[in-house]
Amino acid sequence: MLCVILYLNMHLNKCLFVAALFMICDGFLVKGPSSPLVVPMGSSVVLPCYVDEALPLKGLKVIWIRTDLNTLVHVYQDYESRPDAQYQDYHHRAHFFTDKIKLGNFSLRLENVRTGDKGFYRCKVYTEQETDETLVQIKEVEHLSVSGADHLVSASVGEDVTLNCSVDSHIPPEHIQQVSWRKMDGNIMILVFEKNKTLPADERYRDRVEFFTDEIPKGNFSLRLKSVRTEDQGVYMCHANAGNFSANATAEVEQLGYSALHSIVFILCVIASASALLLTTLWYKMHRLQKTNAALLLQISSVFVPNLIMFFAFWFWGVIEGFLSETVACCAHYILRPLLLLWVSPHSEHFPGNRKTAIHCIVHLQYSLFTNVVYSVLFQSFWEKSLSYEQSDRVLITILFAIMILICITNIVFLLAELIRNKDGRMRAVLDLVSDIGHDVLPPLQLIFLFYAFGAASGALFVVGVFPLFLTLTRYNWKDACVERLECLRSVRRVAWISFMIVVNTIMVYSYLIALKKEKDCEGWVCVAxxxxxxxxxxxxxxxxxxxxxxxxxxxxxxxxxxxxLVNSFALMTELFLKMVNGERAMKDLRKVVFSSECIFASFVLLLIIFEPFIKKVQQHFQNPVSRSQQNPSSQNEAMSDDTPHNPSNQNQNAAQSFELRPMLETEEQEVGGDRDGGDAA
Structure with a gap:
């Protein structure tokens, strides 16, 4: 009996072995990935599931299940995918490679991966005879988490603040494409970290913002905002980009306190206004009392003291609230403004040195110095964005700028030499020639520089930039032609000149507007121009x-x-007051007030000079309106009582008294005749 049992047991084991071997040979094995998957958030991922040999489609069924949540991801059955069977969270996100299924590829494509997609996925394959499965794990979804400050940031004006921004990611910091800080009010880009480099900030934040460089490898992209201003109040966003995903966080700077510098600016404006009124009143009183020395001293004080005070007011304003272009232009203007005021001062004949030379040089010196300042700031603005220009354009623009600066420096040297030593010589003649040529070519060079430097150059505008050159170069010839050939009156010459200047200056200012239209402070630059x-x-x-x-x-x-x-100090005080109340500037750019008022004043001076002969003749006419009638009263009575035309002398006398422009024209004709006689004699 024992032998029978042993015999049957031996044959049963053989049968089981053969049956198992048969199953292995005729079955299939489903394969998956060799290791867990790590997927970037927001991207697409393929969950592998395949067999080595194609399976018959008849009776084939593939099911993808999220095992940890027990949810149905996707189903393939009856020769087609069945999206209606999907769990709602995977609609339009999970797809089979339908054309690959007949080849034994049952992989699943999962799009727009989310943090919640991390987990285990089972791919189960059924045929009519057999079934097998594999397990796929999404181990990690690479995410980008940006966290900011959890409280409002407050500080007094002039202090430094830190706006927190921590970037938590599995991506190394050197692989992060960009981290930027932006002020939401006005959408102002403040600072950018890109390709391991820190890019320049907006002009209003230049030299006031920076990253903590040593902390960047740790994912710390916090921003240090230095010398806080009232306009810095608002919401700031830290935005990070890495691959196909991004994230951001915000920080808010609340209502700011005010520093002592605000009080200093306000006090300086008050002192400037009071000193201008007081010194000018005392000057006028000394002038009426004919105390020349005292009047001259008070006049010089009224020219320099208020303007120097305004210079410091704008300088402090630039430190706490202003920006570079505004601060430099206004400060340079108030340093140079006394030159124009000295030129128009009533007691300029008492100044030391040659008065005629001083009158000519002093305004020309102001123009050359101020031109240097203005175009240096413009060139600095161009250079900040010059990396986007071709190398040849950068070289050309730099050469144009160097030529303009060289011309202005030559003018300054010549004018200073004229003021210090007004003597003839070969060097003076050379400087004079270079100064004249440079003065003629400077305006068109300025336009060409602007068009090329600020991306507004085109064929038509280039011609507009060159056109003033030809007009300017003819200013010597048309004067001589008007006097000697056409025998024009001085009034005609001056009308022709002012018409010429209106055309040229209109072209120049309009060209500034076109060339700088892409700049944020275009209006301020146009006022300066x-x-x-x-x-x-x-x-x-x-x-x-x-x-x-x-x-x-x-x-x-x-x-x-x-x-x-008074106008400019009041504008500065108003801007300061509105900043304190509203937290933002009203004018945005004080150059629009400062240079508009100064332009009106300088234009008034220019018009008075142009029409000076007319004004003097009118003054003389009204000072002695009846001089002839007083000398011959009988002829006046006779002319008033006699209506007949037989007395031409009396009629001419009455006509001359009633029409005031005739003696003016006679005087001009005599002057023109004198000019011609003088020219013939020469």
Missing amino acids: AFLQVLWGIVVLKHSFGDLDLPFRHIVHIIGSVVVV
Whole structure:
């Protein structure tokens, strides 16, 4: 009996072995990935599931299940995928490679991977006879988490603050594409970290913002905001990009306190206004009392003291609230402004040195110095974004800028030499020639520089930039032709000149507007350009017409020394007050006030100089309106009682008294005749 049992057991084991071997040979094995998957958030991933040999499609069924949540991801059955069977969270996100199923590829494509997709997925394959499965794990979804400050940031104006931004990611910091800080009010880009480099900030935040460089490898992209201003109040966003995903966090700077610098600016404005009023009042009183020395001293004080105070007011304003272009332009203007006021001062004949030379040089010097400052700031603005330019364009623009600066420096050297030592010589002649040529070519060079440097160059505008060159170079010829060939009156010459200047300056200012239209502070630059062109007009007028006199010097001096200072100081105080109340600036750019008012004043001076002959003749006419009638009263009575035309002398006398322009024209004709006689004699 025992032998029978052993025999049957031996044959049963053999049968089981053969049956198992048969199953292995005729069955299939489902394969998956060799290791867990790590997937970037927001990207697509393929969950592998396949067999080595194709399976018959008849009766084939493939089911993907999320095992940890027991949810149905996707199903293939009856020769087609069945999206209606999917769990809602995977609609339009999970797809079979339908055309590959007949080849034995049952992999699943999962799109727009989310953090919640991390887990285990089972791929189970059924045939009519057999079944097998594999397990796929999404171990990690690479995410980008950006966290900011959990509280409001507050500080006094002038202090430094830190805006927190921590980037938590499985991606190394050097692989992060970009981290940027932006002020939401106005959508102002403040600072950018890109390709392991820190890119320049907006002009208003230049040199005031920075990253903690040593902390960047740790994912710390916090921002240090230095010398906080009232306009810095608001919401800031830290935005990070890495691969196909991004994240952001915000930080808010709340209502700021005010520093002592705000009080200093306000006090300086008050002192500037009070000193302008007081010194000008005392000057006028000394002038009426004919105390020349005291009047001269007070006049010089009224020219320098208020303007220097305004210089410091704008300098402190730039530290706490202003930006580079505004601060430099306004400060440079108030340093140089006394030159124009000295030129129009009533007691300029008492200044030491040659008065004619000083009158010519002093405004020309202001124009050259201010041009240097303006175009240096413009060139600095161009250079910050010059990396986007071709190398040849960068070289050309740099050469143009160097030529302009060289011309201005030559003018300055020549003018200073004229002021210090007014002597003839070979060196003086050379400097004079270079100065004249440079003065003619400077305006068109400025336009060409602007068009190329700020991306507004085109064929038509380039011609507009060159056109003033030809007009300017003809200013010597048309004067001589008008006097000698056409025998024009001086009034005609001056009308022709002012028409010429209006055309040229209009072209120049309009060209500034077109060239700088892409700049955020375009309006401020246009106001600066308008004032610069009026100064240029005064210089050209003096060069074209020689010795000039300015009528109503006392009124002009009061307007320039008092009214303009009051307007600008009041504008600065108003801007400061509105910043304190509303937390933001009203004018945005004080150059629009400062240079608009200065342009109006300089234009008023220019018009007075142009029409100086007319003004003097009108003054003379009204000072002696009845001189002839007083000398011959009988002829006056006879003319008034006699209506017949037989007495031409009396009629001419009455006509001359009733029509005031005739003696003016006679005087002009005599002057023109004198010019011609003088030319013939020469």
